Amino acid sequence: MTFLTEPLHRHHKYCDDLFAKTEVVVADRDWVRGPVLFDDFHVEIEKHFRTEEVTLFPAFEAVIGMTSGPTQMMRLEHAQMRSLLEKMRSSLDGQESSAFAGAAETLLILMQQHNMKEENILYPMCDRSLTLHAEELGPVVRQHLNAPPGGNLSDVPKRTLVNGRDLQPPEPLEKSKRPALPRRQAMVEGVM
Numbered sequence: 001m002t003f004l005t006e007p008l009h010r011h012h013k014y015c016d017d018l019f020a021k022t023e024v025v026v027a028d029r030d031w032v033r034g035p036v037l038f039d040d041f042h043v044e045i046e047k048h049f050r051t052e053e054v055t056l057f058p059a060f061e062a063v064i065g066m067t068s069g070p071t072q073m074m075r076l077e078h079a080q081m082r083s084l085l086e087k088m089r090s091s092l093d094g095q096e097s098s099a100f101a102g103a104a105e106t107l108l109i110l111m112q113q114h115n116m117k118e119e120n121i122l123y124p125m126c127d128r129s130l131t132l133h134a135e136e137l138g139p140v141v142r143q144h145l146n147a148p149p150g151g152n153l154s155d156v157p158k159r160t161l162v163n164g165r166d167l168q169p170p171e172p173l174e175k176s177k178r179p180a181l182p183r184r185q186a187m188v189e190g191v192m
Ligand SMILES: [Fe+2]
Pocket: 048, 049, 052, 074, 078, 114, 118
């Protein structure tokens, strides 16, 4: 059986590898390859964050009828990591390898803790709660993550439409009144 979050597990490892390569090259003060590798990593991790924020989390929140809790915490951690990514970008622009290394070390710790919480707690919760929707959401998740590498940040979709509607978390409802997520004919559209 393939779980909905399986591509996200694999993509965590892919991002980890890109991050490790970037760190090595910048530590060597290679100001040509360093920014290129960093951009690849930055695009991939942003792709990952947005796949969760525009597809997985809203679907999970719609099913459980709650927007606070683990998904809110994960969004906050994404914001913290985005701010570190900006620091890394500006230290690369200024060719400041020690500033880059400092931000990178903090990001590595945050990223490891964040990924562990997702892989051990949140993803299994999503897999259990979204079993009935895995068939329609799986292709959306894979499409977001498999977008060709080497693009830039503006290519990363900021929201997902399913059947022409945003996947927005609803107001919490009693279980009996919760709407079913739209089924089939998933239409995915990346919008700036
Ligand atoms: Fe995440």
